[in-house]
Amino acid sequence: xxxxALTVLPSDPIxxxxxLYRADPNSHKVDLGVGVYKNNExxxxxxxxxxxxxxNLLAKQTTKTYxxxxxxxxxxxxxxxxxxxxxxxxxxxxxAAVQTPGGxxxxxxxxxxxxxxxxxxxxxxxxxxxxxxxxLLGDAGVPIKHYSYLSASQTTLDWPAMQxxxxxxxxxxxxxxxxxxxxxxxxxxxxxQWQWVAQTAQAKGFIPFIDMAYQGFGDxxxxxxxxxxxxFAAVPEALLAVSCSKNFGLYxxxxxxxxxxxxxxQQAQAAQSHFEGIVRGIxxxxxxxxxxxVAEILQDTxxxxxxxxxxxxxxxxxxxxxxxxxxNMDALGVQGFDFVNQQKGMFSYLGIHAEQxxxxxxxxxxxxxxxxxxxxxxxxxxxVSYVCEALxxxxxxx
Numbered sequence: 001x002x003x004x005a006l007t008v009l010p011s012d013p014i015x016x017x018x019x020l021y022r023a024d025p026n027s028h029k030v031d032l033g034v035g036v037y038k039n040n041e042x043x044x045x046x047x048x049x050x051x052x053x054x055x056n057l058l059a060k061q062t063t064k065t066y067x068x069x070x071x072x073x074x075x076x077x078x079x080x081x082x083x084x085x086x087x088x089x090x091x092x093x094x095x096a097a098v099q100t101p102g103g104x105x106x107x108x109x110x111x112x113x114x115x116x117x118x119x120x121x122x123x124x125x126x127x128x129x130x131x132x133x134x135x136l137l138g139d140a141g142v143p144i145k146h147y148s149y150l151s152a153s154q155t156t157l158d159w160p161a162m163q164x165x166x167x168x169x170x171x172x173x174x175x176x177x178x179x180x181x182x183x184x185x186x187x188x189x190x191x192x193q194w195q196w197v198a199q200t201a202q203a204k205g206f207i208p209f210i211d212m213a214y215q216g217f218g219d220x221x222x223x224x225x226x227x228x229x230x231x232f233a234a235v236p237e238a239l240l241a242v243s244c245s246k247n248f249g250l251y252x253x254x255x256x257x258x259x260x261x262x263x264x265x266q267q268a269q270a271a272q273s274h275f276e277g278i279v280r281g282i283x284x285x286x287x288x289x290x291x292x293x294v295a296e297i298l299q300d301t302x303x304x305x306x307x308x309x310x311x312x313x314x315x316x317x318x319x320x321x322x323x324x325x326x327x328n329m330d331a332l333g334v335q336g337f338d339f340v341n342q343q344k345g346m347f348s349y350l351g352i353h354a355e356q357x358x359x360x361x362x363x364x365x366x367x368x369x370x371x372x373x374x375x376x377x378x379x380x381x382x383x384v385s386y387v388c389e390a391l392x393x394x395x396x397x398x
Contacts, residue, residue, distance in 0.1 A: 013131065013369060013370070014033055014034065017033040017034075017368075017369065018034055020361065021033065021367045024367075026365035028365060028386060029365035029366070030366045030367065030378060030379075030383050030387055031367050031378050032376075033367045033378070034375060035183070035346060035347070037246060037249065037314055037318075038380070039317075040317075040380045040381055041380075044249065045249070046249060047249045047307065047310050047311075048306060049297050049303050049307035050248060050249060050250065050293055050307075052303060052306070053293045053296035053303055056300075057293065057296055061292075067099075067288050069279040069280045069286075070098045070099065070275070070276055070279075071098050071099020071100070071286045071288075071291060072295055074292075075255075075291035075292070075294050075295040076099055076257065078294070078295055079242065079257050080095065080259070082298060083215070083242060083257075083259075084225075085222060087229050087233055090233065091233075091261065094264065094265060094267075095259055095262075095268060096260050096262065096268045096271035096272035097257060097272075098257070098258055098259075099256070099291050100256040100257060100258050100279075100286060101254040101256065101283065101286050101287065102243055102244075102254035102255060102256045103211070103213050103243025103245065105256050105258075106240075106242060106243070106256040106257060106258035107136045107137060107211065108136050108140060108282075109258045109278055109279060109282075110137075110209065110239050110240075111123070111137040111142050112278045112282075113258075113271065113278060114140075114142055114239070115142055116274050117271075117274075120172065121143075121172050121173050121207075122143040122173045122174070123137050123143070123144055123145070123174045123209065124145045124147050124165075124169055124173060124174065124175045124176065124206075125146050125176050126146070126162075126177070126182070127146040127147065127150070128150065128185065128371065129146075129149075129176070129178075129183075130184065130211075131184075133176065133211075137176075142174075145173075147162060147166060147169070148162050148164070149161075150185060150187065153351055154185075154372065155185075155339040155343075155349055163196070166200050169204060169206045170204075172207070174206065174207045174209045174239065175197075175201070175206050175208055175209060176209045176210075176211060177189075177210050177227075178211055179215065179224065179225065179227060180212065180215065180219075180223075180344060180345065181213070181217050181224070181345020181346065181347070182345070182347075183214075183347050184347050184349065184371065184373035185347065185349045186344055186347050186348040186349070186376075187343055188343075189227060191227060191230070194227030194230050194231065195230060197227075198235060199234070201234075202235055207235075207237050207238060209238070209239040210227075210231060210238065210241070212228060212242050213243040213245070214246050214247065214345050215242075215247055216308075216312075216315060217246060217314070217315050218344035220312075220315075221308070228240070235261070236262075236263040237260070238260070239258075239259070239260050239261075240261075241257075242256055242257040242259075243255075243256050244290065244294055248297070250290045250294070253293070254287065255291050255294060318346060321376050321377075322340050322341050322343070322376060323341060325376070325387075325388060326338055326340050328385050329388050332392045334388075334391075334392045337350075339351075340376075347374065347375055348374055349371065349372050349373055349374075350372040352394065352395070353372075354370045354372075356372075357369070357370050357372055358370070359394050359397045360390055360391065360394050363390075364390040364393075366390055366391075
């Protein structure tokens with residue numbers, strides 16, 4: 001029989017953690033595992049700008065017919081303006097871009113394009129990186145390798161080791177970089193380090209591939225894209241995957257963008273045709289609703305301002321939680337957690353052992369990944385002191 005050879009695969013660590021959390025009857029349980037934004041009530045709200053955009057769309061929508069494989073053209077146009085800012089004009093004609101089903105779809109389409117363009121290329125991922133990078137990219141048939149990223153403490157960047165690794169990458173290979181809010185560590189590159197990466201990419205001939213899933217969650221929309229913009233201005237070729245899940249709160253709508261920078265306009269036209277062919281062969285064409293929401297927000301000045309205000313509030317809330325976490329740990333007399341204030345975005349490695357993580361789940365119903373990745377958005381004013389007190393105790397348990 002065909003399916004006799006199949007065996008049950010191990011559970012995804014995050015999905016498994018979600019199941020444990022949901023089954024836990026403890027009323028004080030805390031979920032620091034799932035990677036979604038939450039407000040102080042533990043909810044993932046619909047942004048007001050999104051609701052207003054949906055009302056506008058409902059009032060004027062006249063058809064549910066298919067898009068083309070390239071997606072919603074207004075979405076593609078306005079997203080490029082948001083991502084590249086004023087530097088877009090200098091890049092026009094050299095960029096191929098299409099809408100995708102989320103950032104995951106963008107990553108997979110990019111991997112397929114790499115395979116079309118250079119079947120011998122490998123993709124280099126930071127160690128560690130987002131757990132889904134490897135299957136999304138590797139399952140396309142592109143070899144996966146890793147470059148050094150974190151220091152031994154697991155809380156800061158090991159810049160010399162990263163430099164040494166990138167300097168050894170062969171020409172034609174692809175290096176995946178997180179634009180901001182590195183998942184899972186929250187450890188980002190400085191702008192000076194981005195400049196070094198751009199220079200090294202030019203000198204060594206590797207292709208930067210930037211994954212931007214959190215624009216606006218680190219410092220600001222412009223600051224979070226600064227490294228990306230410098231890369232695209234400095235190198236002849238680059239790749240980009242973008243997600244709108246976090247900064248527009250459109251998780252279940254699956255809205256993303258994939259783009260590639262080419263050396264010439266002629267190459268960009270060829271890349272665009274390959275994007276179209278790849279999409280046609282996988283899912284034919286993307287859904288429209290989420291992309292239409294983003295386009296409606298970005299083409300309306302008042303909705304854009306409302307969205308930016310809400311996004312800033314979300315970013316500031318996460319930063320305030322980081323500050324509260326460090327203050328609570330200091331008040332408990334536990335030193336060594338100041339790095340949480342220097343990290344960016346929704347996630348941080350707490351630098352504790354897997355045994356201590358297990359103790360937190362078993363004895364305090366606090367759930368985070370075994371590698372100590374914590375979703376800062378899972379904290380709130382009601383549970384941050386409880387989490388810090390439990391963490392302080394856990395440090396003496398293993």
